Amino acid sequence: MPGTNERRRLAALKRLNILDTPPEERFERLIRIAKRYYNVDIALFSILDEERQWFKSRDGLDATETPRSMAFCDHAIRQDRAFIIEDATRDPRFRDNPLVTGKPHIRFYAGIPVREPTGFKLGSLCIIDSRPRKITDVDLEVLRNLASLVEDEIERAYYGAADQTNIDVSHLNRAIYRAQNVFLSSDNEHAAFEVLLNDLLTLTGSEFGLISEVLHRPSGDPYLKVGAITNIAWSPATQSLYQQIERRGMTFDRVDNILGLPLVDGEVIISDSVINDPRGKGLPAGHPPVNAYIGMPIHSGDQMIGLVGLANRSGGYTADLAEELDPLLQTIATLIERKRLYREKWGHQKRLEKAANFDSLTGLPNRRRLTELFEDEIREANLREGVIAVCFIDLDGFKDINDTHGHMAGDAVLKSVAQRLQASVREHDVIARLGGDEFVALLRDVEDAGVYQRILDALCKPVSYKSQVLQLSGSMGVTVYPVDDATPDMLLRHAD
Numbered sequence: 001m002p003g004t005n006e007r008r009r010l011a012a013l014k015r016l017n018i019l020d021t022p023p024e025e026r027f028e029r030l031i032r033i034a035k036r037y038y039n040v041d042i043a044l045f046s047i048l049d050e051e052r053q054w055f056k057s058r059d060g061l062d063a064t065e066t067p068r069s070m071a072f073c074d075h076a077i078r079q080d081r082a083f084i085i086e087d088a089t090r091d092p093r094f095r096d097n098p099l100v101t102g103k104p105h106i107r108f109y110a111g112i113p114v115r116e117p118t119g120f121k122l123g124s125l126c127i128i129d130s131r132p133r134k135i136t137d138v139d140l141e142v143l144r145n146l147a148s149l150v151e152d153e154i155e156r157a158y159y160g161a162a163d164q165t166n167i168d169v170s171h172l173n174r175a176i177y178r179a180q181n182v183f184l185s186s187d188n189e190h191a192a193f194e195v196l197l198n199d200l201l202t203l204t205g206s207e208f209g210l211i212s213e214v215l216h217r218p219s220g221d222p223y224l225k226v227g228a229i230t231n232i233a234w235s236p237a238t239q240s241l242y243q244q245i246e247r248r249g250m251t252f253d254r255v256d257n258i259l260g261l262p263l264v265d266g267e268v269i270i271s272d273s274v275i276n277d278p279r280g281k282g283l284p285a286g287h288p289p290v291n292a293y294i295g296m297p298i299h300s301g302d303q304m305i306g307l308v309g310l311a312n313r314s315g316g317y318t319a320d321l322a323e324e325l326d327p328l329l330q331t332i333a334t335l336i337e338r339k340r341l342y343r344e345k346w347g348h349q350k351r352l353e354k355a356a357n358f359d360s361l362t363g364l365p366n367r368r369r370l371t372e373l374f375e376d377e378i379r380e381a382n383l384r385e386g387v388i389a390v391c392f393i394d395l396d397g398f399k400d401i402n403d404t405h406g407h408m409a410g411d412a413v414l415k416s417v418a419q420r421l422q423a424s425v426r427e428h429d430v431i432a433r434l435g436g437d438e439f440v441a442l443l444r445d446v447e448d449a450g451v452y453q454r455i456l457d458a459l460c461k462p463v464s465y466k467s468q469v470l471q472l473s474g475s476m477g478v479t480v481y482p483v484d485d486a487t488p489d490m491l492l493r494h495a496d
Helices: 004-016 025-038 072-076 137-161 169-185 189-204 236-248 319-324 326-357 367-384 398-405 407-423 450-459 488-495
Strands: 042-048 052-059 065-067 083-085 108-115 121-129 208-216 222-229 269-271 293-300 303-311 388-396 430-435 438-444 463-465 468-470 473-481
Touching (some): 004 319, 025 042, 025 052, 025 121, 025 137, 042 072, 072 083, 072 121, 108 137, 121 137, 169 189, 169 326, 189 208, 189 222, 189 303, 189 326, 293 319, 293 326, 303 326, 319 326, 326 367, 367 388, 367 430, 367 438, 388 407, 388 450, 388 488, 398 468, 407 430, 407 450, 407 463, 407 468, 450 473, 473 488
Antiparallel strands (some): 042 052, 083 108, 208 222, 269 293, 293 303, 388 438, 388 473, 430 438, 463 468
C-alpha cells in the first residue's frame, strides 16, 4: 500500500494524462540532444507509474517500459539531487539487477528528477551507458538544464490543455508568492494565516473557511489548532465564539465529525450538505447553514500537519478542485514546517536561557540573573527616588540536615524555603538563590520593618519530609540602598 505522499504523487501523475501517450517531438528532441552530447548508448525520459517504469521518450532502447522494481529511475525520484551510478556492477543495489546482468547491460547511469507543475516528481531524465563512466559537475549542469526544459514542456502542455474554470493559474501563483512573502515578513502568525485564508476564499469563491494545524496531545491523540477562521460573529452566540478564538485560539478534538475525519485517514473529504450529512455532527450555535464543504489535508511527506476547510461554494466542491489547489497547500505545508522549526529553535533557546539564568532545583534566579535584576532594581530606585532593602538569608544547620537525612531531604528543604520566601514577599520583589543554603531578597520601598521578621518566621517553620519533620532556622542580614550607596556586589557583602 503506497504512503500518502506516493498516493498524491500518483494522483498528480494521473491528472497530467501523460501515461501511454504517443511520442512528442518536444520531448524527443531533448532526448536526442542528451544522447549526442554525452555520447552514451541510451537517453530516456522515464515516468514512474505505480508498478512500472514507462518511457515517454527514448533513444537507444527498444523497450517501452520495465517493472518499477528494477528501475534505476525509481531511486532517482527519491532524492532532489542528481542520482549517479558510475559502475552498476560494483554497486550492491544494482549488480544483480536484470538490466545490469542482461540487456541493455547498464554500467553507468545519471538521472535528474523531473517534476510535474505542482511539484511532485513524476520521473527522470537520464543517460545510460554500457561502460563505467564519471561525469563532471559542468556536464551534470547540462543534464539539469535539459531536465528543466522537459519540465517547461510538461507545464506548457498541462496549462495549455487544462480546464481553467475552477482556479485561475496566475491568481494561484500570486497567492503562493503572497503566502511565502507574508510568512517571511510578518511576526504575526495569525495575520499570516488570515491572508492565506482570504486568498483561498477568493480563489474558490467560498463563503466560509478555516486553516488549522495538526498537533498532538501527550497521549498521542491528534487535534486541530485553528490558525485562521472566517469571522462568523453574526449573532450573540457566534460573537462569543469568535472572540474566544481571537483571545485564546480555538481547538477541535473530535475525530468523528466531518471536520476531524481527515485526521483519521488523511484524505480529502467532500460533502454537498453538511447539515444533512451524518458525518457533520452539528455546527456551533448560531452558525449559518453550510451547504457544501471540502476538507483538504496538508501533508509534509506522509505526515498530516494541517487542514484547510472551505464551505458554501456555488456549485459545490470536487476532488479536481483540491488537486488544483495542491501547489498552494504544499506552500502552506512548507510554511507550517518552517514555523515549527522556528518554534523548536525558540523553545531550545529559552531552555538554554533558563538553564543559564535560573537555579535548576528551586526555579529561582541564580547569581548570574540576580546581578542583572539587581542593576535593574537600582536603576528603578534612582528614577523613583526609592529605596531597596537587600536581604542576605542563610539557613542555619542545613549541613546537619544533609548529613543526617541525605541530600534528597536537603533538596526538599531548599524547594520549600524557596516557595515560602516567594510567598512572603510582594510580586515585584526579587527572591534569588546564590547557591548552597544562601538566598537573597530585594525588597522595594519597605515601610514596615516587621516584614523582615515575617520572612524569617516563614523560613523557620518545620518541613515535612516523608515521615519526618525537619526543624529549620535562619539568619538574615539587611542593608538598604541608597543609604548604603555601593555596587550590587558590595551591597551583598554588606548584607552578609
